[in-house]
Amino acid sequence: MASGDQIKSLLNAYYYRDENRFKTVALQIAASEARAGHAALAREIKEIIDKNGSSNNIVRIKSDNHLVEFVLPDNKSQELVVSEEIRIRIERILSEYRQRERLRSFGMKNRIKVLVEGAPGTGKH
Secondary structure (H helix, E strand, C coil): CCCHHHHHHHHHHHHCCCHHHHHHHHHHHHHHHHHCCCHHHHHHHHHHHHHHCCCCCCCCCCCCCCCCCCCCCCCCHHHCCCCHHHHHHHHHHHHHHHCHHHHHHCCCCCCCCCCCCCCCCCCCC
8 A cells, every 4th residue: 555655745746747756656656566465456557657658748749730840760770880789789679669569469568678868959869
């Protein structure tokens, strides 16, 4: 069961519309439940968080909006200046990412994650 402090933090995050804090506290509650032996409840809480994703930080733009042009870059991985070993790793990550729906159909998630670091404006999308 969630502690009183966790419930208060969850409510404050909700009322202040602090999505990141809300998710953090909810994940803390899931972890507490897992430690208490309530694995099913912990898994359900985590699935709810994963399923709902982010909503406040994303600006949705309609495709018929004539004020915005949406362009996907056509850069190829062959254009990267990296060693062959790193190129193979990147290709593996991209392959897994491209097949994420297939993985989900088997109840699996992407196991490879990447943390991209760098100065603002350097294209870390």
